[in-house]
Amino acid sequence: MKAVILAGGMGTRLKEYTKDIPKPLITINERPILEYQIENLKNYGIKDILIIVGYLGFKIKEYFGDGKNFGVNIEYFEENQPLGTAGALYYLKNTFTEDFILIYGDIIFDIDVYKFIDFHKANGGIGTLIVHPNNHPYDSDILIVDENQLVKGIAKKNEKRNFFYNNCVNAGIFIFKKDLIDYVLKDKKQDLEKDVVLNLIGKEEIYAYRTTEYIKDMGTPERYELVKKHMESGFIKSRNLSSKQKAIFLDRDGTINKYVGLVYNPDQLIIEDDVIEALKLLNSSEYISIVITNQPIIARNLCTINQLEEIHRKMETILGEQGCYLDDIFYCPHHPDSGFPDENKIFKIHCDCRKPAIGLIEKAVGKYNIDLSKSFFIGDTTVDIQTGKNANLKTILLATGEGGKDNKYMVKPDFYAENLSKAINSILENNFEEVMV
Ligand SMILES: [Zn+2]
Known part of the structure; x- marks a missing residue:
C-alpha cells in the first residue's frame, strides 16, 4: 500500500513557529512532525510515500530527499496552483493501482496501521476515515455515524448546531480505494472533505474507524506545547493499539448521570455534579x-435504539461542551x-x-487491546462490582446513585469512593480508601 501526505498547507494559526517553514516541518525534539508520520508508516511496511507539496515545499524536499536516509521511497507532487486538499489527487490517477492511505501533513499520531487497514477492508466502502472524540468538539467538524459505522453526514464547525451529536471528530487520516480519484475534477480547487468525501457520504461509501490512539492536530500554540510534552513522556507511542491499554470502565446511571430509575427520554438525563472534573482528569491520564x-x-419497549442513542448524544454533547469525553459507550439492550405487556x-x-x-x-478488550489486570470498573451498584469481579478488574463502588444498596449480589468492592472524581483521583494517585469491614 502507498501513502499520500498532504503537506501543502500554510499553518497560519501557528505563525510564530512556521515563519519560514511549512507546517509539516514544525519540530518536536528536533525532528519534523512529517518525519514521525513517515516513521509510523514505515513501521507497518508502507514505504512508498508521495508528498504533495505547496507553500515552501522545497524545504520539505531538501530535508527528506528521495527518502533513502529514512528507509522509504519518497516522490513529490508539486502544485503549480493551489488545488485545495483534493485537487492534486486528479494527477495521481496512474500512481495508484490499489487502496492508499492519505494523511494531513500537520498532525502528529502513532497508530496501528494494520488494524485500520483490516477495518477498511472488512467494510468495503470507497473510503474509511479515522474518528475519535476530542475535548473541543464544539469547534470541530463532527461526523454523523450510524451503528454500523457508516458515515451519514458532516456537521461543519461553523454551522450552528441545535441538535445533540456524538463526539466523533475526523482525525485527518484516511484509506481510499483508487476509485476515489474518479470523484476528483481536473484543475479545479477542491476540498477533500467538502467536495469529495461529502459526495461519497451521500452515496453511502464512507465508513468511520474509531480509535483511542493518539492523533492530534496542533492548531494552536497551546496544543503544540502539550504535544511536545506528550512526545517526551512516551505517551503518544503508548496509545498505539499494538500495545496493551489501561482502561477505566464506567457504569452510566448513578455514576455519570444522576440515578432516577430507568432513563428512556433525553430529558431524564442529568449529569452528576463532579463528572466533568472527573472525566477531564481521566482524559488527560493514561487510561x-x-x-x-x-x-x-429497549427490551421493555420504553424506547427505540435510536432514542437510546439520542440519550447518549445528549450525554456526549454536554460533556463535549465542558471539554471532556468518553472514549466509547457499550450497552446491552436485552x-x-x-x-x-408491550415487550420487544x-x-x-x-x-x-x-x-x-x-x-x-470482552468486546471492548478486542477493540482496544485492553489489559484487564491494569484496569478498573467503577459503578454504584453491586451489579457493577460483580461485573468487575467477573472480568478480574479492580473495582470501586461509589456512594452516588444507588450507592451499593441494590443488594443484588453479595460482593465487596476493592475500594469505595464518595463520587466519580474521588475514584479517579484515587486511581491516578494510587491512594485508596480502605474497604470498610
Ligand atoms: Zn445483552
Whole structure:
C-alpha cells in the first residue's frame, strides 16, 4: 500500500513557529512532525510515500530527499496552483493501482496501521476515515455515524448546531480505494472533505474507524506545547493499539448521570455534579474511558435504539461542551424475563452482554487491546462490582446513585469512593480508601 501526505498547507494559526517553514516541518525534539508520520508508516511496511507539496515545499524536499536516509521511497507532487486538499489527487490517477492511505501533513499520531487497514477492508466502502472524540468538539467538524459505522453526514464547525451529536471528530487520516480519484475534477480547487468525501457520504461509501490512539492536530500554540510534552513522556507511542491499554470502565446511571430509575427520554438525563472534573482528569491520564451499561428499556419497549442513542448524544454533547469525553459507550439492550405487556420480543433473551456478564467488556478488550489486570470498573451498584469481579478488574463502588444498596449480589468492592472524581483521583494517585469491614 502507498501513502499520500498532504503537506501543502500554510499553518497560519501557528505563525510564530512556521515563519519560514511549512507546517509539516514544525519540530518536536528536533525532528519534523512529517518525519514521525513517515516513521509510523514505515513501521507497518508502507514505504512508498508521495508528498504533495505547496507553500515552501522545497524545504520539505531538501530535508527528506528521495527518502533513502529514512528507509522509504519518497516522490513529490508539486502544485503549480493551489488545488485545495483534493485537487492534486486528479494527477495521481496512474500512481495508484490499489487502496492508499492519505494523511494531513500537520498532525502528529502513532497508530496501528494494520488494524485500520483490516477495518477498511472488512467494510468495503470507497473510503474509511479515522474518528475519535476530542475535548473541543464544539469547534470541530463532527461526523454523523450510524451503528454500523457508516458515515451519514458532516456537521461543519461553523454551522450552528441545535441538535445533540456524538463526539466523533475526523482525525485527518484516511484509506481510499483508487476509485476515489474518479470523484476528483481536473484543475479545479477542491476540498477533500467538502467536495469529495461529502459526495461519497451521500452515496453511502464512507465508513468511520474509531480509535483511542493518539492523533492530534496542533492548531494552536497551546496544543503544540502539550504535544511536545506528550512526545517526551512516551505517551503518544503508548496509545498505539499494538500495545496493551489501561482502561477505566464506567457504569452510566448513578455514576455519570444522576440515578432516577430507568432513563428512556433525553430529558431524564442529568449529569452528576463532579463528572466533568472527573472525566477531564481521566482524559488527560493514561487510561481510556469506556461506559458499560445495561439498558433494558429497549427490551421493555420504553424506547427505540435510536432514542437510546439520542440519550447518549445528549450525554456526549454536554460533556463535549465542558471539554471532556468518553472514549466509547457499550450497552446491552436485552432483558431475560419475558411476559411483560408491550415487550420487544427479540431483545427478551438471555444474552452474554447484560452485566454482570462480561460480553461488553470482552468486546471492548478486542477493540482496544485492553489489559484487564491494569484496569478498573467503577459503578454504584453491586451489579457493577460483580461485573468487575467477573472480568478480574479492580473495582470501586461509589456512594452516588444507588450507592451499593441494590443488594443484588453479595460482593465487596476493592475500594469505595464518595463520587466519580474521588475514584479517579484515587486511581491516578494510587491512594485508596480502605474497604470498610
Ligand atoms: Zn445483552
